[in-house]
Amino acid sequence: MAKELDFLTKRSEDYSRWYNELVVKADLAEQSDVRGCMVIKPYGYAIWERMQRLLDDRFKATGVQNAYFPLLIPKSFLSREAEHVEGFAKECAVVTHYRLKTNETRDGVVVDPAAKLEEELIIRPTSETIIWNTYKNWIHSYRDLPLLINQWCNVMRWEMRTRLFLRTSEFLWQEGHTAHATREEAEERAKLMLKVYADFAEEVMAVPVIQGVKSETERFAGALDTYTIEAMMQDGKALQSGTSHFLGQNFGKAFNVTFTDEQNQPQFAWATSWGVSTRLMGALIMTHSDDNGLVLPPRLAPIQVVIVPIYKNDEQLKKVDEAVNPIVEELRKLGISVKYDNADNRRPGFKFADYELKGVPVRLVLGARDLENGTVEVMRRDTLEKETRPLEGIVQYVQTLLDDIQKNIFEKARAYRDSRIYECDDYEEFKDRVKDGGFFLCHWDGTTETEAKIKEDTQATIRCIPYGFEQTPGVDMVSGKPAVARVLIARSY
Numbered sequence: 001m002a003k004e005l006d007f008l009t010k011r012s013e014d015y016s017r018w019y020n021e022l023v024v025k026a027d028l029a030e031q032s033d034v035r036g037c038m039v040i041k042p043y044g045y046a047i048w049e050r051m052q053r054l055l056d057d058r059f060k061a062t063g064v065q066n067a068y069f070p071l072l073i074p075k076s077f078l079s080r081e082a083e084h085v086e087g088f089a090k091e092c093a094v095v096t097h098y099r100l101k102t103n104e105t106r107d108g109v110v111v112d113p114a115a116k117l118e119e120e121l122i123i124r125p126t127s128e129t130i131i132w133n134t135y136k137n138w139i140h141s142y143r144d145l146p147l148l149i150n151q152w153c154n155v156m157r158w159e160m161r162t163r164l165f166l167r168t169s170e171f172l173w174q175e176g177h178t179a180h181a182t183r184e185e186a187e188e189r190a191k192l193m194l195k196v197y198a199d200f201a202e203e204v205m206a207v208p209v210i211q212g213v214k215s216e217t218e219r220f221a222g223a224l225d226t227y228t229i230e231a232m233m234q235d236g237k238a239l240q241s242g243t244s245h246f247l248g249q250n251f252g253k254a255f256n257v258t259f260t261d262e263q264n265q266p267q268f269a270w271a272t273s274w275g276v277s278t279r280l281m282g283a284l285i286m287t288h289s290d291d292n293g294l295v296l297p298p299r300l301a302p303i304q305v306v307i308v309p310i311y312k313n314d315e316q317l318k319k320v321d322e323a324v325n326p327i328v329e330e331l332r333k334l335g336i337s338v339k340y341d342n343a344d345n346r347r348p349g350f351k352f353a354d355y356e357l358k359g360v361p362v363r364l365v366l367g368a369r370d371l372e373n374g375t376v377e378v379m380r381r382d383t384l385e386k387e388t389r390p391l392e393g394i395v396q397y398v399q400t401l402l403d404d405i406q407k408n409i410f411e412k413a414r415a416y417r418d419s420r421i422y423e424c425d426d427y428e429e430f431k432d433r434v435k436d437g438g439f440f441l442c443h444w445d446g447t448t449e450t451e452a453k454i455k456e457d458t459q460a461t462i463r464c465i466p467y468g469f470e471q472t473p474g475v476d477m478v479s480g481k482p483a484v485a486r487v488l489i490a491r492s493y
Contacts, residue, residue: 007025008022010291011235019282022285022294023165026044026294027358028164028165029044029281034170036158036159036162037169038170044281047281050302051300054300059150059176059196062192062196063148065148066152072121074121074122076119077133084129087222088157093156095122096120097115097116097117098115099112099115125157126175127177129251131149132251136257139179139257141260145180145181145269149176150175152173152174153172155170156169166239168278171277175273176193177273185270186271189272190272190274191244193244194229194242194274197241201231201242204297206288206413207410208231208232209229209230211468212466212467213225213226214226214243215464217452217462220243220273222250224250226245227244228464230488231283232417232490235437239492239493240463240492243274244274247273248270248271282493288359288409293357293359295381295409301361302337303355304360305331305338305402306339306364307363308348308352308363308364309340309341309365309367316367320371324366327391328340360381361380361402362378362381363378378397378401380405421439422438425475427477431457438490439463439488440489441469441488442477443475443483443485444484445481445484446485450478459491460489462489465485471485
């Protein structure tokens, strides 16, 4: 590790501290003076923008359109769906007044008691209620369905314990809300969006995920089913990285969203909602990064290639510039983002350390001797391997190398995850091993009592009933009763 990066705690020493330091040192985000909130810095936001753009394209390919709905929700709206309000009541931030006035006894301002709102407003923790109250004006006939809407926005959930990107009181996300004429169509949409998330996680983020359906206890408030993608971080903990919910007719009934069907009969609309947030940034960091800093998949890296010149004087720099400029131009024509850092404000060693810390996938170094030899030094961030390559053909080589890095970091993450998935049917063994992390496939009797005992005894939770794993008859390791399924259990963020 470069001397300039000695300040970064090693993962093996303190994984949590390593993560917190890396987020700040890599210029991704920092704590705000507003309790529990964060400032996303330009480099971090550039990664999030890339996620937004690529996800948005995938949503629209399925027929989804973007819209925007109010930040503030009348408190009465939340009370219309009992399970929904119960699920979010403890996290709601409430607006009670609309004006301040100068404090006459000291400097500053106070709430004007005369400006109390007739009905208090909730800063949205999620938008099902305000959106379905709007949908009742948009939906009248089966011809108005399906209605496929998404919004990119911020939400507020008053968290007591926060961590940058993983859990903050205010965070950025997208939330999709769809209305359908039939149960089958709504369930199909909920499952489709889960697949969109899973494909994005694996193909773009290079994060392997397990898809599945949540237990009743772990469902979204107001949902009949919640589908999830679960990723494993390098410390063996699970991170819920995206969810899609089949909401049945709960919100259609709560907000009287009805339509006339093809037989001219009134029906309540069927609903889904689905979302991912800036928590994906946490997943990206904790899945791939190392003791030297970020490791970014090329498909999300704001800078995919950085070129650093080595020179002793202006004459040498001019010659390097002349050699590099055509390379930069050709890379950009291929859609590769490249930065030529010929600024004379930092030594090359500091530049190397900084771009390594920020996870730039490929680094090219070119100096006077390289020009004489017709070569360039190439370093790939995922393995830190360096090699000397001919300048001729370097653009095509870099293009291929970026694809190889994308594939390699996914395969590395998948191999690590797969090596830490265990079948376990003995509760004492499970309690001992789960402390060290990992995904455990265990038989479950389907009861909330067993689920609660596992959580109380081990701090682990049932992450989902997973797809892609063979379900065999068995006995619950806790209760000894017949099992309804083999479930995925893990400690989580």
